[in-house]
Amino acid sequence: MTFSDRKNLDITYMGRAIAIARLGARTPGAAPIGCVPIGCVIVRDGQILGEGHNEVDIRHDPTAHAEIVTIRRVGCTLGAADFRGATLYSTLQPCGMCSMASIWAGIGRIVFGAGRADVHRMYFEDRHLDTFDFIADAFRDDLGVTGGVRAAECAALYYGPTDRPPLEKQGNV
Numbered sequence: 001m002t003f004s005d006r007k008n009l010d011i012t013y014m015g016r017a018i019a020i021a022r023l024g025a026r027t028p029g030a031a032p033i034g035c036v037p038i039g040c041v042i043v044r045d046g047q048i049l050g051e052g053h054n055e056v057d058i059r060h061d062p063t064a065h066a067e068i069v070t071i072r073r074v075g076c077t078l079g080a081a082d083f084r085g086a087t088l089y090s091t092l093q094p095c096g097m098c099s100m101a102s103i104w105a106g107i108g109r110i111v112f113g114a115g116r117a118d119v120h121r122m123y124f125e126d127r128h129l130d131t132f133d134f135i136a137d138a139f140r141d142d143l144g145v146t147g148g149v150r151a152a153e154c155a156a157l158y159y160g161p162t163d164r165p166p167l168e169k170q171g172n173v
């Protein structure tokens with residue numbers, strides 16, 4: 001696969017992740033707080049293995065991030081917990097928990113839209129460590145990360161770095 005083929009696929013699958021994120025924000029149960037619209041798609045060999053959106057407020061489960069929801073779904077579909085060779089797409093840079101879960105799932109490549117610098121800090125749990133640190137420090141050496149795919153469209157789903165979201169929405173403070 002050429003570099004430009006891969007880039008086009010990234011753009012296509014990120015489009016799907018954006019649509020899933022929006023779907024999540026409209027899901028009954030997301031109100032009144034409203035689910036943070038994060039969408040995830042896991043793909044292998046040109047096939048979507050699973051997709052999901054943030055369900056934290058729907059399930060009252062702080063671990064129900066879009067990536068975790070999708071990883072669980074793919075595991076059930078495959079009947080396996082190792083997704084070696086798969087790519088995980090997320091509209092927002094995965095948090096530490098989801099980066100680690102991706103490593104445990106054998107994901108080979110993480111592709112995200114909006115990065116930490118594009119959004120409010122409320123979306124992250126750690127002051128310094130992030131996806132790149134966890135991937136760089138992993139035992140595996142077959143991991144890749146690509147950020148900034150459809151970044152502006154993805155960032156538009158979230159509070160910006162200088163926005164002032166209501167304190168009750170800021171789960172990390």
Ligand SMILES: [Zn+2]
Nearest residue numbers: 065094095098
């Ligand atoms: Zn997460």
